[in-house]
Amino acid sequence: MKQVLITGGTGSFGKAFVSNVLETCETIERLVVFSRDELKQWEMQQHFPEKRYPQLRFFLGDIRDRERLKRAMEGIDTVIHAAALKQVPAAEYNPIEFINTNVLGSENVVQACMDTEVKNVVALSTDKAAAPINLYGATKLCSDKLFIAANNIKGSRDLKFSVVRYGNVMGSRGSVIPFFLKKAKEGTLPITDASMTRFNISLDQGVEMVRWALLNAEGGELFVPKIPSYKITDVAEAIGPNCKKEIVGVRPGEKIHEEMITRSDSATTVRMGKYFAILPSDGKLLERYIKEKENTNKVQEGFSYNSGENEDFLTPEEIRRLIKQNIDKDFEPV
Structure with missing residues (x-):
């Protein structure tokens, strides 16, 4: 990795990613935002x-x-590839804008890579792409x-x-924790649904995963990390234990629980250390993975990876500690 370009490079x-690469990658010659x-x-x-x-x-x-992408590459x-429009309510109201950026824009990235000398591409996905309802x-x-x-x-x-596909990034713009940190000062935390859960990953973990994929992918994999979930009520308890909790209802296009691997994906999904890999349905890469990669095994038929059925849940105290580590070192519950 010497000459790198990141789309959407000014996002969270x-x-x-830029900070991490500049600090730790001695081989980097050019990093284009x-x-x-x-x-x-x-x-x-x-x-x-x-x-x-x-x-x-x-x-x-x-x-x-x-054409601008080709010039940049x-x-x-x-x-x-990290560029995307991502606000769920905005997508429901402005569907064609999201199609033009997230779908046609992604195809432009693919074609621009093929028209230049790019060797390695990793695109960022989201848990909302598994069995989508919005x-x-x-x-x-x-x-x-x-x-x-x-x-x-x-x-x-x-x-x-x-x-690479992962869940809510702790502290990213528009995510629930910064929103709750702001609302807690007003004394009331709006909760969409008391049973709602989400996956949680830090920005540093997301960057680590992308760099791991750059080194280990053979092409065709969709990687998913093994990460904890949290209950939205536990986030509210962690941030504003003394705040009023107001149930406001689920927003259009929002799930109660998120999913990163569906049951339909299980036929071609493998476990590999800290990650899962959903492989192409033709089975060729799956066969190679099973034969050639150590500590890789196929998941059981019907397996799914759901934030509500996760084996690992964060407690309110763990959430507080992560907020101090990743968002605000001076944070104190309200």
């Missing part, structure tokens, strides 16, 4: 000044523009399929595409 994941927001790029440049980080470049562009060997999840499922299928049409190119 992008900033964490590709995004469409000039203000966020300017703000990021203040945090990573050019004199200290000459490897870092900023490239304005939209993944809806394939000149000389690039590794692409991380448009955002449906567009991300389409995106996943585009990247996995790209391995079938790459021809003789030295190029591989894989996907």
Whole structure:
């Protein structure tokens, strides 16, 4: 990994990935942040000044523009695709905008990689792409399929595409914990449904997983981490034990429990250390994995990975500790 481009590079994941790579990857020669927001790029440049980080470049562009992507990918060997529209209610109200970015934009990334000298591509997915009930999840499922299928049409190119799928990123923009931290100051926490659960992963864990996928993917895998869940009521208890808890109802397109591996996926899913891998349905990569990779075994038929049936749940105290570690070291329950 020497010449890297990350789409959506000014987002929560992008900033964490850039910071991690600049601090730990000695081989990096150029790291291109590709995004469409000039203000966020300017703000990021203040945090990573050019004199200290000459490897870092900023490239304005939209993944809806394939030609601009091709120009940005000149000389690039590794692409991380993190750009997406992701707010569930906004997707229900503006479906075509999400299709244009999350589906057609992803196809533009695939084609731009094939038209340049890119070798390795990892795309970010979401738990909402498994058995989706909202448009955002449906567009991300389409995106996943585009990247996995790209391995079938790459021809003789030295190029591989894989996907990583994980749950709610603790502290990311628009996620529940920063929202609750803000609302707790007002004395009331709005809870959609008392039985709601979600998967939880830190930004650092997400970055670690993407870098692991870059090193270990053969092309065609959809990787899923083994991570804990939390109950939304436990998040509320962790942040505002003395706050009023108000049930406000589930938002349009929202699930009570999220899923990352469906029962239908179990036929081609394997366990491998800290991760699962959902492999293509033709079975060829599955056969190779079972034969060649150590500590890899197939999941049982009918297996699913659901936030409500997870074996590992965070307690309110564990949630508080993670908030201090990952979001606000001065956090105290209200």
